[in-house]
Amino acid sequence: MDRWTAEGALERIERYRVTSSHMVPTMFNRLLQLPDEVRERHDVSSLRSMVHAAAPCPIETKRRMIEWWGDSIWEYYAATEGGGTSVSAAEWMDRPGTVGKAWPGCAVIVVDEDGNDLPPGESGTVYMKMPGAVFEYKGDEAKTAASRLRDFFTVGDVGYLDAGGYLFLNDRANDMIIVGGVNVYPAEIEGELVQHPAVGDAAVFGVPNPDTGEEIKAVVELLEGWEPGDATTGAILEWLRDRIGRQKLPRSIDYTTEMPRDPNGKLYKRKLRDPYWEGHDRAI
Template identity: 45%
Template structure:
């Protein structure tokens, strides 16, 4: 199934809707625009395996470019709308992009980045002076499919724990552009996605999961409702108003919805929901219990990464029987390895690997690619966890976030999961900061709830709260307070930025 089929059979059906303006793009319009863009890229000399980069907000144009690249064998590299000139220039150069499509709001950044790399082979489409927009460049081009279609893919850049982001490059698919993809099969089998799906897109479409799931819905012939940015109450209103059947969230979104006034939460009807899917970050057990109590057994979870070398998943009933788990493998085979690189028994903590999953590489970085695979060809996302006797995976933390304090391994995720449940905490980040005596000390940076002051007294309250819940060893030695923590628009905590601040302060002390 594919949008071009829906364009023939149901051309007037909405492929996507901008909820802010209620503007609609039909399948007939999407297919025609994608075909024109495909002809444009071909006319510029782009061939199978080449890359098109975009800096686009949550609007129709990102789908036009995505479906254009998908039908002529190109890679799509979507770049954050928060990008700096330097970071965009790096991605353009590293990816070898032959074309860049930028939204009006990002035209200046795109222009400066293009000048910085000084590539004469890069074609830029934007609203900058002297440039043409993508739509202007496509005027008059054929609205029919190219004569030799070829399936493309995305090559998205992971945010990266340290240093520059990495371009995650899968192998290009072969065969028909209409052939089902693995994520489509999972969406149908696990979540009941089909042509009647009405999907609420809550996160930036330049990220892997939001873009990929939205495109899966369009493969089925459903409708994607696009939020410009996440808002807790607006999400509830849209679920009722648009009779949303499917949506994806991150745990931070759950927390924000749960902390709305109970009267506000009860105002909206959510009975149209068939599957609510969350991923991207660990969900505290009390938060997930609360969501299932509120919305019923429609909450689903999966664990994967931009690399998609494997996927685990579970539904509400499975999670209630295995609280804290991220599920069993539905793509690839789970392997837990010890420090010696050998498999460990069930219940034993180690590095999480997937065998038998799709292959990928980090673009232009064979060393990082090598580090992602072991000698048996199994791939890792650099997480730590364990598998129980029934094959359910429990994650401990990311390997790079583990704190070693006085020789003791401490995993900040469980501390964060506890802190966020305190009624006066809006958000929390826990990490290791350099310490002359202990090697690292455990630091908690907390965003208090509105009206709560960050003070020594509040810090002591939280210290007691953690000590009672997790014991003294895991209790942060230092509590600091911020009005807001650095999170990506998806809700993903950018903890590396906080760690870098404390490292700089330590070196300067």
Template identity: 45%
Template sequence: MHPLIHARTCPDQPACILASSNEVMTYGELDALANQGAQLLRNLGLKRGDTVAVVLGNDFEIFVVAWATQRIGLYLTAVSTKTSAGDLAYVLENSETKVLIAGKDYSQVAEQAVDQVASMALSVFSHAPGRTPFLKACEEMPVTMVSDPSAGSDMLYSSGMTGRPKGVKPQLPEGPIEAKTPLMQLGESLYGMDGASRYLSTSPLYHAAPLRWAMVIHRFGGTVVVMERFDAQQSLALIEQHRITHATFVPTHFVRMLKLDSQARQQHDHRSLKAVIHAAAPCPVPVKHAMIEWWGPIIHEYYSGTETCGITALDSAQWLSKPGSVGRAVLGQVKILGPDGEEVPAGIQGDVYFADGPKFEYHNDPEKTRQAYNDKGWATLNDIGWVDEDGYLFLTDRKSFMIISGGVNIYPQEIENLLITHPQVEDAAVFGAPDDEMGERVVAVIQPRAGVAGDAQLAEALRKFVRDALGGVKCPQQFDFRNELPREPTGKLMKRLLKAEYEAAHQALSA
């Protein structure tokens, strides 16, 4: 299945709807524009394995480019719309980009990045003076399919924990472009996705999961309703308005929806939903219980990464029997390794690896690629966890976020998951800050709920809340308050920014 097939059989079927304007792009329109885009890229000399980079918002153009690259064997590198010129320049050079496509709101940063890589042979389409927008340039191209179509892929950049992002480069698919993909098979078997699916896309399309799931829906012939940015109240309204059957969220979205007042939560009909899928970050157990109670046993979870070296998944019934788990392997095999690199028994914590999953590499970085694999060829996403006797995986935390305080290993995820349930807390980040005596001390940075003062009284209340639930060792020694915490638009907490700030402050005091 493929959009080109749906363009022939049901050209007037909506492929995409923009939530902000209700503007519709049909399959006939999408296929014609994707063909023109592919023809243009071919005319520019791009060949199988070359890279096209885009800085585009959540609108039709990103799908046009994605399907254009997919049908001529190219890699698509979607870059964050929050990127700096320096980071974009790094990605352009590292990915060996041949064509850069920038939307109207991102043309200035694109030009600044291009100035930094002036030595590259780079074709640029943007709205900057002297440039031509990509869709405008496509207008003169034929709407017919290229004579030798070839399946492409994405090469997305993982934000990473430290340093520059890493380009995750999978092997290009072989075979016809309309062949069923592994993600289609999972969407069909786990979530019941098909041509009648109406999918709500809630997150930025430059991220792996939002872009890939939207394209899966296009392969099935369903309709993707695209939110420009997430809003809790609007998402509920869109589910009712468009009779949404499938949607993907991150736990932060759940928290924001659950913290709407009762009337706001109940005024929209959500009975059209068949499967609600979440990933990207651990979901606190009380939050997930609340979502299942609200929407019913249609909440699904999976664990993976941009690398897609393996996937675990579970449905609501499985999760209710194994609260806190991220499921059993549905792609690859989960392996838990101890400090010596050998497998450990069920119930023992260690590094999470996947065996027999799809291969990938970090583009132009053989050392990082080497570090991602062990001597058996198993790959890791650098998470810590354990499996139970039934093969269900439980994640403890990111390896890089583990706090060592006075020689004791402390995992901040558990503390964050507790703090976010406090009625006076909107958001929470827990991490280790440098400490001359203990090595690291546990710091909690809190975003109080609207109208709640971030003061000593709240700090003491939260300290007691954590101590009573988790004990004194895991209780943060320091509580600080912010109006807002740094999160990516997908909801991922950017703790590395907070850690860097506290490390810099400590160095300044020690100087």
């Protein structure tokens, strides 16, 4: 396809009897937003391995995809620098939200601010290692050194391990919003937003607030048939109130016609966030 579309993907899976491919959560959301009669029209029984990665996948989105595509759904979490985790559909259904266990030969740890290993269930910075994977950031010794802990490295993600060694991610540390001293992770809010029938895509981040330091801003790309305005904003926020804690509710919602994503689905959140911080000394 010259440009990926949800119905176009289903048509090609059926026509070419596709067995394996790679998607990102935004594509899953687009597929699930299709009318039932469109989804049921296409035969996807040829699928054996549909791998997804690159961004957090909302729990409800993934559960619905597994109910539709079954054991073909696989997920991995990894970094170019080396190492990672993976999880099958069956494992994920037993532990909703996990990104899996470390690959064979790899190791994953979660540490506190002082570099001490944390017990299961406590969130901290995620570090990984893969034997033989040695790297440095070109021309940036300071960044290389800051990413290292013993023989492990981090890309700045925050998460926790359960008692079975399965990794759960909260969010990127640099995406975390601090509202009056409370840490808020945008991924959870974004995951709920995209379940609303008006929302095609969503991004959540912190913007300046003189009293609390930051406040929560949502930017939404609406589906066809919905118009931006107070009525739509009110409907979305009212719906969110029953799904997330009060302290996580966005203070406001702005609208865009298209999210700044690369062809692989990666969201350039900075392009949305930076204009709100113009004229301020720094982004918290």
